[in-house]
Amino acid sequence: MTTICVEMILSSYEEGDDGSPSNPLKFKGQDYEQIKEALLSGGGKFEDELFPANLESLGELEGFTKERLSEVEWLRPHDLNPDASFIMDGVSRFDFKQGKVGNCWFLSSIGALTFRKSLMERVVPQNQSFKDNYAGIFHFKFWRFGKWVDVVIDDLLPTRNGVPVSVSSSSGKEFWAPLMEKAYAKICGSYGDMIAGNPPEAFKDFSGGVHVSYTLSDSPSDLWDIMDRAFQCGTMMGCSSFGEDKGEQIFKELGVVDGHAFAVTKVKRVESEGTSVNLVRIWNPWGRKEWSGDWSDKSDLWTTVSEEDRDECLKVRDDGEFWIKMEDFREYFEDMDICCNSPNFVEGDDRQWNCHMKEGRWEAGVSAGGIRSDIDDFWTNPQYRLTVEVVDGWSEGDKNILVSLMQKHDEEYRSKVSYHCIGCIIYKVPPEAPQGKLPSSVLQYVQPHHVSSLSPVREIIKLHSLEPGEYVIIPCTLSAGQTADFLLTVYSKGEAKLQLSDDY
Incomplete structure (x- = not known):
């Protein structure tokens, strides 16, 4: 069967809303257009006070002694090459190569991103230059926990003996990749905070997929x-x-x-x-x-x-x-x-997949009930009613629902993030169940349809086969009383409804 891929219907935002691709949030409140206009009027070059060209922004780098760190000099691309360009003849995985920072997970993901032209142009705005209206300021867009953000940076790059410390241009002239890395380092807290990771983290931050x-x-x-x-x-x-x-x-x-x-x-x-x-x-x-x-x-x-x-x-x-x-x-x-954008590559199906996002929170003493071994607390976790509609041609065993649970954090430095063990439990709603949240009196005798393993990770994802009907999804942490924000995303093959049980 030929696979036909279509864009998902994202119910989390409408185009133009705050945090949408066309209207991203301003990371740390910095407005690219306003800052650039002021710089062009004043004739200066941007120096980012929120991510300054110093050792704190460089962070801890393996193999860099104090002596080597003292030799780091922050230079603009024109200092490295008078003919510096942002992009030359399009973008390619061969435009750059890894430097001394151990972030191969991020750079390999950029290599994969270069094949996604429209997405690449969203993450890396193409109308940036070292010639026309140059002011030493650039910006990049990333998806962060359900919202797109616009990240502003200056173009001062860390070098040692005239050689970039981290990502370098293969040709010596093209600098979109080193600058994109700097923007992501700003989100992570420092270059050192980018060390060690897995490609799915960057994939998610490049696409929200x-x-x-x-x-x-x-x-x-x-x-x-x-x-x-x-x-x-x-x-x-x-x-x-x-x-x-x-x-x-x-x-x-x-x-x-x-x-x-x-x-x-x-x-x-x-x-x-x-x-x-x-x-x-x-x-x-x-x-x-x-x-x-x-x-x-x-x-x-x-x-x-x-x-x-x-x-x-x-x-x-x-x-x-x-x-x-x-x-x-x-x-x-x-x-x-x-x-x-869609899970339909798994089975080669050309049906439309829809996407529904809900932001939630486990609050100690209120809605952080831990796992179901203590049913009296467990039921206080946030509960979400999922209605799965009939899909033509669906048969038992077909994967038609994908559930993603992502923890949100507010830690400034990526290396310091500590994740709770999280998971999702799914119940088929019994006919006699009341409206709203399922109380402990119901949950104690209803067998779960699915119990996920709990892991201390940013995101857990699981494909399910759910027959048409009504379900309750209960995101939980391993222990009661653990406070955290989360993003619950449900992808459905065909129509489905997802709403907080409190609003049901």
Whole structure:
């Protein structure tokens, strides 16, 4: 079946509302247009007092002694190259390479983002320049907990001996990627606060979309087909290699960097001597260090495919990108993540998926009831009524509902964020249930339809098969009395209604 991907209907905001893509919130209250206009009138260049060019904004960087930190100098792109440009001939994963900051998870995600033209233009406004109306100020847009925010930065970049400390331009002239990294570092609190992470976090912050994760050793047999459909949908896709504990010598001999994040940039099926081979193309944000096994750049196996496929796929260059067959991908890489506007790539269905978002809060002593082992407290958690409508062609077992629960935090520094163990419990509403919240007298005898495992993570996501009817979703923390804000998002194949039970 050909996969047709459509945009979700986002009920969380209307276009033009505060926090919508066309009217993002101003991060830390800074208005890009107003600041730039004032600078152009006064003839100065922007110096961001809220993210100053100093060691505090640089943060703690592994391998940087006090002596090395003292040698860091903040320079503008024109100081590094008189011909500096923001974007040259469009954007590409090959425009940049990772520096000394261990944020491969973020940079591999940018590599995946470059394939999403419309989304890329939203995150990286294209009408910025070092020539026309230049004032040393730039801005970028990210999705943060249900709202889009506009992040303003100056263009002072950390360097040492004239070389960028972090992301650098591959050509030495193009600076959209180093500046985008600086904007995200500002959101995280510092460059050092970007160290260590997983691609889904960046995917979410680039799109607000839904992601599905796969452990490759235990993934569906049709995973390559899922990936193929996902690429047709215009997804972002990434993968990670095993850490040092499993990164045996053979992995290193074959060029797989252990404990590293990569972008998955394409899939392709080729015919090799009468046999179909499913290939996956992977990009290392280092801009070098590639797989050297079967189907690598110098593999003799490329002589067994058609000239057309060879011309399309084979690029023998040290750019960090390589092909690998699906079987080796499953063996030498640990997990993979797909992020898209809609979950329909999972089963190749062309039905519309709708999206419903609700902001909520666990409040100690009021609505933070912990897990269901203490039913008298548990029922006080926020409850959401979900009405699942009949969908033509639906049959038992079909995945038609995806539930995402994301914790919101107000910590300024990403490295200091501490997450509660969170989960969701779903009940089918019994016919005799009252309106509004289900009380403990009902919950104590009704068996849950689903009980998620609880994890100390930013977001948990689960696909469900729910027959038409009425359900209650109860987000909870492991312990009662834990206060936190959260965002509950329900994606439904076909029509569904989601509302707070208090309002039901």
